[in-house]
Amino acid sequence: MSLFNLFGRPSFNHGIHPPSNKTVTGKTPIRRLPFPGMLVIPLNQHIGKPAIPIVRKGDEVVRGQPVAKADGFVSVPIHAPATGRIKGIELMPTALGKNAPSILLEVYEGATQEVLWGEEQTIGDMSDEALRQAIQDSGMVGLGGAAFPSHVKLTIPEDKSVDTLVVNGCECEPYLSCDHRMMLEHPRALMRGIRYAMRATGTQQAVIGIEDNKMDAVETLRANLPRDGSISVEAVETKYPQGSEKMLIKSLLGREVPAGGIPSEIGVVVNNVGTLAALGQLLPKGEGLIERVITVAGPGVKQPGNYLVPLGTPIGFVLDQVGYEGSQTEFILGGPMMGPAVSALDTPVTKGTSGLLVLNEPDIESETLRIWPCIRCARCVDACPMHLNPSHLGQLAAKRKYETMAEEFHLNDCFECGSCSYVCPSNIPLVQYFRIAKAINREQAA
């Protein structure tokens, strides 16, 4: 561990301190938004193979009923977020900018919208195998952003063993506070979820890591810890990207995930608090994942807060409900550091959407500034949590030396956190360069 850890909260080296902008949303309880007239449900809301639709145009579905089934192990089913009629399966815009096949669901206006699917199940009676199957059936994916199918992560291969479950409650992105509210409002569901995950992975201990700007969440969870001491809560330094799993593991356990590797190689599994809380709520009832909490915030939003929305709600609908303003505006799905900007207001909220930001002119002005040559100020080097040399990578990228970047300067270890671009006084779009470089390298290799 670094020397600094002796003096402050546990943390990793480098990283940045952007203003957090969470004070408003972090204090307002989660509220439910009304149902929109139409839901857009992409078949590919997770990493892995898209789900296979099991409904047809004109079918009636009830809330909670599966509408698509998993296509193999690395895939999850999708459940209807509302009672209504299938309008069709069409190509619709998604957060990634590309159009993708999505189920269009017309919501019945007068319906009670009760969940009418699923049977209660007793987790304690299940075999480990059955538990993991139940997790897959719930359609659960990582709600922290990556949307990786949870049952895959929780299935530890025979030849590996995992000793610690790290529960990621950092929420290091500015503006976002949905995890924070989940921890405050559903601590018991979270504890349940943690125990399920521990069982599924066979770990004996779990650590919840929370940034120290959310001490109220730390207190709440500590009050709800089980007696046996298998779960603990640890406050870590508030620093972006503390929530990145590699950084959090380093902060909490002092272990480094090998370059190009995954946490299970060093005996760790990481899950987001939102994911486990949702698991804790859904599994006993045998229900599927049909809604999630998103943070709607940003200077352009009139009523910022955390809202529980059915999956598939177009962001335009959300914005109409909370009200927004501004002429020149940028919409971002997720946080300002890593979330993609979207161009179409009918883009839906999906399982991986953790927030919706509306940034107005004054906030984005700085980005329209001139790009200067790299003045080698070393800020990016001191910011990069992966200890890369973004300055040199950027200069190589400008000269199109993409192969050198990958072969000699570890381009592929960059996880595009954006810390380097954030601090660069020359406004060099480093992350964008690196994305392009990776893409071109991938093309060359193919």
Next chain:
Amino acid sequence: MNYESLSFIFLNAVLANNFVLALFLGLCPFLGVSGKLNTAVPMGLATMFVMLVSSVCAYGINIVLVGLDIEFLRLIAYIVVIASAVQLVEMTLKKFSPGLFRALGIFLPLITTNCAILGLALFQTFKEYDFLQSLVYALGAGTGFILAIMLMAGLREKLELSNLPSVTQGAAVSLMLGGLLSLSFMGFAGLGGQ
């Protein structure tokens, strides 16, 4: 500091009277082979190596020349003997240490006809250095050459990533860099002078 002490001879040849930057010797490889560090370094090492060989040769031949009183043949003798010695070393190297040969070998023939080598041999004769002094002088001159060519190569690699104006691309910028390096090395002038 005693200017015949070994440490003075060494440091003086490395810094204050650097062969390349102060005495203008060995400029062709300095300008020609300094584009990339991974060729500049072996070139530097090979040069130092040949310097040591020729220093020893020159010391030996000079004794013979002086003994026979045919010093007017010095130039011809030096160049011929150094060239053959390098060839010999090269062949021996090829036979007994192919790895080393591959690293340095391609540079050896280039170096034989390089004025830093002959210059070293002549200077050590003019300065009337004894055997050990000559050897240290060669070591210093070689180290100075490596230092200069490495600095140059590093700078030129860095410049590859910058946006040089169209007119400065090519030899001109190398010369200017050489000039700036030479200006910087003037800081060592007078080292040990008092």
Next chain:
Amino acid sequence: MSVAEEQLQQPATPAGPMIRTLMGVAMLSGLLVVLTFHFTKPYIDENQRRAIEAALFQVVPGAVTRRDFMVTEKGIFPATEKKQPGDMRFYAGYDDKGNLLGIAANTRAQGYANLIHLLYGYDPVCQCIRGIKVLKLAETPGLGDKIITDPVFVANFEALDVRLAEDGKALANEIVTVKHGSKQNSWEIDAISGATISSKAVGKALNESAKVLLPMLVPHLEAIVTIIDEQVTGGEANNM
């Protein structure tokens, strides 16, 4: 550049013509060089003699002829062709009547850029240095070369005191270079401001040579006060 490489890669071919040509060329070049050497030698010798004498006559004012000597612990001997380790060479300057006017010796010290080589003239009568001549320097033009051109600095050597101490084994006062404008004694050298290093080098060179040469030389000086013909060797001063 591949010439030498090619040479290396060539197969061993009949050695006959090769050796013949090489021998031929070697003979030819040997002949040319020897011819040149013989043709130019007198001129070169003459040039060198003139250079040495010009320098000598400058630091030993009034001298018109010179003799070369070497001095060891045992005494003064005519200079031989080959330099022996441990002997010190010097030139003696005589007037037209053959009386010794002074002697001159080489010395050097590290200056600002490189070694400064000097010839200095010693006057046995006043036991002082009467003049210096810079033979070779690489100092900064306009700064370090003031040791040649600066009249105030040159004036230091009109009579620089190098008396021997009572026991005759060392200088009574070591020669020192002092900061510009603070010269007080006749054995001090007033430095050039802005070129202190070069000035100090001159002082150091003189001091180091004088303190070794003079204690050996002075006791035997009698032997060479006038020209004795056997001493004439015409030895070449190839050590300049």
Next chain:
Amino acid sequence: MKKSKSQIELRTTPHTHAAGDVVKIMRNVVYALLPIAGFAIWQFGLSALALLITVTLSCLLTERFFNWMGSGYNSLGDWSATITGILLALTLPPAFPLWMGAVAGIAAIALGKALFGGLGMNVLNPALVGRAFVQAAFPVAITTWTPAFFDGRFSQFAPSTLALPFLRPPSVDHWIELLQVDAFSGATPLALYKFEGIQTDTVELLTGMTTGSAGETSALLILVCGLYLAFRRMLDWRIPLTVMGGVALTSALLSLFDPERAPDTVFMLFSGGLMLGAWFMASDMVGSPVTPLGILIYGLLIGSLTVVIRVYGGLTEGVMYAILLGNAATPLIEQITQPRVFGQRASK
């Protein structure tokens, strides 16, 4: 409800950015240099003022000329040429002839910067390239010092200041005599130390009551201005710190191995151009490494070279050459100090 697409901004991540850009950094460096320049003017009077103006103008005009020759883009707005000009003027003797100052400015920008493609592309510190050039070109003028705080410094120029272009500046000796400044030795504290063995009082060094280059005399003021920049994160505090550490370390080592010539650490730190060099010139990020270990090596190298040149070299002052050599070694240093990538070797 729908917005027309043209109004929606699409950008790549990250969507926020830390406050401050290159221009702001540069402008702040200029602010930090102004007190030092002001002190130089107060100390040395009209000559220093004229020198500052001339050198800065010469840098700006040269920069503009190369703008015009090249891209046509006006780069005066980024303030970097202004910094070069002010810093260069601050490192010159206050009575340096103005025409030589102009030559220094031209050399700084032309040889040090424009040749390599302008801002951020240069390999050596432009201001120091300019100074090294005139140091080698006009060695006498650049070692001619004039007294500080003499009466009438605001009403008269030193005679050398106004020398005609290409002509030798008149000697200032007579002028200094007429000024009747007591105790003016015509030597900087370092020269006094090196050639006379006289060590100037530390308080005098800190407050700038000595002779020397226009802007190098008050160590304290430079320290304060440098710290201002460091705390505003406009310069990398590690560089000045390691440079000073290098000086202290080398002095300490020398006192072990060569006690006769061992310099006094405090004196080494506060005399000559070290403070200005460490805080404002070694710290120019363009010529310094970006890697943490590289910065450490770079700083220590500059610090130790400074002491070695000061103690053993032919010159009284080594900071300029030490920094230039540090700049020259930067690419090599960076090559061997690429950071260890996270997870590259699993830690214990």
Next chain:
Amino acid sequence: MARKQNNTITWDTFSEGLWRENPVFAMLLGMCPVLAVTNSAINALAMGVATTFVLLASGILISLLRRQIPKQVRIATYIVIIATFVTIVDYSIQAISLDLYNALGAFIQLIVVNCMILGRAEAYASKNRPLKAFVNALGMGAGFTFALLCLGVVREVLGAGKLFGFDLFGPQFEPWVVMVLPAGGFIVLGAWLLLFEWFKQRKALSESEAVVEAR
């Protein structure tokens, strides 16, 4: 290298060394003497003439012997021949003027390793008739001398205020000492190259513009 065995001597035979294949400005050969001895115009001239002499003499001799010298030992032979003529020059200069000899230092002897001479021997003299080799060597020598003078004149005028030893600007002139120092050598040659490159690019530009206009 594969020069055609063409025996006609044209203006080009002579002039290519002057400009197009100027050993210094175009081919960057023999850099050490170029930079080292050009701190005054007279040194530059002397060095140029000495090098030209060696170039001519060795060129003729090698051309004469070109059919006799076996391929295997040609480089060794060339070196011996060149070294012979350098020794001759060396002694001749000593005989003419000791001052000049001292000013040029070891660089006269270092003509031996000037790669321009060996290069010409290999690429030209060994493949052409003596007269043609002579004319070409004369051109190369002239080009070399011209380049040395370009440097020597600038460096002496700025660095000492003189030209061929004659005071140009009177005693009040302040010389730019840097010009006669090593750094000045690099910078002046760099500046000449920049200037030539600039002219070349301007010419290329105006030519391409002319082509556009002609259309």
